[in-house]
Amino acid sequence: MLWMIAVLCKRKKIFKRLFPETHWVAALDGIETYKSREKDDCEHCLSRRVLVDDEYITEYYHRYVVLQMVGVTPAVFLDVEALQPGETEAAAGMRLLERFLKRHPRYLDAITMDAFYLQAPFVKKLLKYGLHLLIVLKQENRELYQDAVGLCASVPVKITKVVTKEIRFWDLGAMQTWTQLEREVRVVRSIEKQLKGKKQKNGEWVYKEETKDWIWCIISPEGGEKPDGELTVKWGHARWDEETRGFFELTQYWHLDHCYRHNATAMLACLMILFMAFTLTTIFFQRNLKGIWRSFTRVALARLLMDDLVLPYEGSFWPAAPT
Ligand SMILES: [Zn+2]
Structure with missing residues (x-):
């Protein structure tokens, strides 16, 4: 569904450029959504040693690589992949990119990445897809x-x-x-x-x-x-433009780092639902709201949207969807 939304966004000309240009660029990044110092009954936790009060202890965490549009708004999330225990972020990143690029070979023109992706085998493999890589x-x-x-x-x-x-x-x-x-x-x-x-x-x-x-x-x-x-x-x-990419908003207001259930499949599903909700809500707020509603903050609008879902209103606050 994330792919479908991304394809529709392009086809329906939803994207607005943040600076004038013609390339379609996405960023590959890692995010961490869960961290605990207690061992839970989870086979998919990654672990690392951290120094706390002069003593090394084990910390368990979950990390994902995320592919997201940059230089445009809405900053649509294209795909997400969980890191498996013992593998590098580049390995998970490659799995994500190969899956996405095989299915959508012409969606992107360029990918921007962090320094640790600058490894010859990774770059060589990715070059097959004919993209510009900015690392x-x-x-x-x-x-x-x-x-x-x-x-x-x-x-x-x-x-x-x-x-x-x-x-x-x-x-x-x-x-x-x-x-x-x-x-x-x-x-x-x-x-x-x-x-x-x-x-x-x-x-x-x-x-x-x-x-x-x-x-x-x-x-x-x-x-x-x-x-x-x-x-x-x-x-x-x-x-790096956190504000337009939404990570700040997602953590602050959408509980990106909240673990609803400590289970690898559930966590990935929740993350995907969150990305989907974020994209769709952003598009709705950007395109479907008219008049006075445009002056509301997103938090206030989200509140109204929530009220509208649970309260027995006559009719709705929201204008009808365009046909
Ligand atoms: Zn876990």
């Missing part, structure tokens, strides 16, 4: 990282200033350093300085400079188009 580059990938940082000295920098934000951008072009991949990757770097103001109790504003240094690898299908470096930075940032 964060961190120091763990030492050679490529060091080469990229070193190259910045000899490549012209492009500086953009927007009010309190300064962006230094380098398109480092194709690099051959990542030998295991047996092909070149493009690297872009963006250092962003922003003055962030905070109002003190005495009414004065204190400004602090925040600097973020981002390096991304872009691996594109051979022979195809090469997306503009600055555009790919926008894809990368869209992955």
Whole structure:
């Protein structure tokens, strides 16, 4: 059903772009919904050792990889896959992507991912599907990282200033350093300085400079188009845009991390139902509400929607669905 909703969203032109462009981009990310230090009767719990008051204890948790649209609203959830005990996030991520991409080979143009997906076998396998891959580059990938940082000295920098934000951008072009991949990757770097103001109790504003240094690898299908470096930075940032992606809202108001029943199948089903409800409610609020209702907060609207479901009203608060 998540797939069906996603396909309908595209067909019915539901998606609104958050910045002008033509690619369809999704982010692959991990989320954790359950954590306990007591052993329950569950075979699917993952476990890790954590340090508590100078003592190592075992913590049990459930983790999922999620594929979600970015750069558009609503940020539709495309698919979710549970991590099995002992496997890496990349293994679960690959299972999810292969399932989705085999069924919907042309739905996406690009996928953005975290640094630990930057592994040659994972990337090689995924390249078969003809997508652009945008992966964060961190120091763990030492050679490529060091080469990229070193190259910045000899490549012209492009500086953009927007009010309190300064962006230094380098398109480092194709690099051959990542030998295991047996092909070149493009690297872009963006250092962003922003003055962030905070109002003190005495009414004065204190400004602090925040600097973020981002390096991304872009691996594109051979022979195809090469997306503009600055555009790919926008894809990368869209992955971090928690507010538009809904994770904050889902945790705060939708109890994403509540475990209704500690059973792997039930937990996955609840998560999928939650994603479906989130997508459908967002679309309903965005498209079906008119007039005064548009000024209500989503929480207030959700409350009314709930009342409407359980109370014996004459008629409904809500306008009729479009036919
Ligand atoms: Zn469990």
